[in-house]
Amino acid sequence: MIEQSRYDKCVEDGRRALLAGATVDEVLTILRAAGCYEIDCIKVLRELTRRSLGDLKQVVHYSPAFADRRESNEALHAAAWEAAERLAAESAAFESEPGQGKK
Numbered sequence: 001m002i003e004q005s006r007y008d009k010c011v012e013d014g015r016r017a018l019l020a021g022a023t024v025d026e027v028l029t030i031l032r033a034a035g036c037y038e039i040d041c042i043k044v045l046r047e048l049t050r051r052s053l054g055d056l057k058q059v060v061h062y063s064p065a066f067a068d069r070r071e072s073n074e075a076l077h078a079a080a081w082e083a084a085e086r087l088a089a090e091s092a093a094f095e096s097e098p099g100q101g102k103k
Contacts, residue, residue, distance in 0.1 A: 002040050010034055014044050024049075028065035038066060038073075 002010070013034065014027045022030070024045065031041045042056045049056075060066060061073065 002036060006035070007040065007044070010036055010040065010044050011047055014048050018048060024059060025063050025065065028060060028063045032065045038069070041065075 001007075010031055013030055017027050017030055018024075027045070027048075028041055031044060036044065038060050041060045042053065045051065045056045045059065046053060051059075061070065066073075
């Protein structure tokens, strides 16, 4: 994430661009060029548009501004879900063993 002063400038730049008629995708291109990460863009757009976080996550994920990162981000998310499912299964198996789990 970017520092607060840079974030504030990104919000102002995004606001200015939207008021000038830029699309959300164009604003994302501006934000990415300014060094914003996906999470920064979501936060900036949330402040500017008041759209839901889930909606904005999708907008940023599928935007042309971050198209080059989409495949690696999807692979990371898939690996995280697989790890979470494995941990949940291992935890359930551990708790079902006699003498294990909650006391």
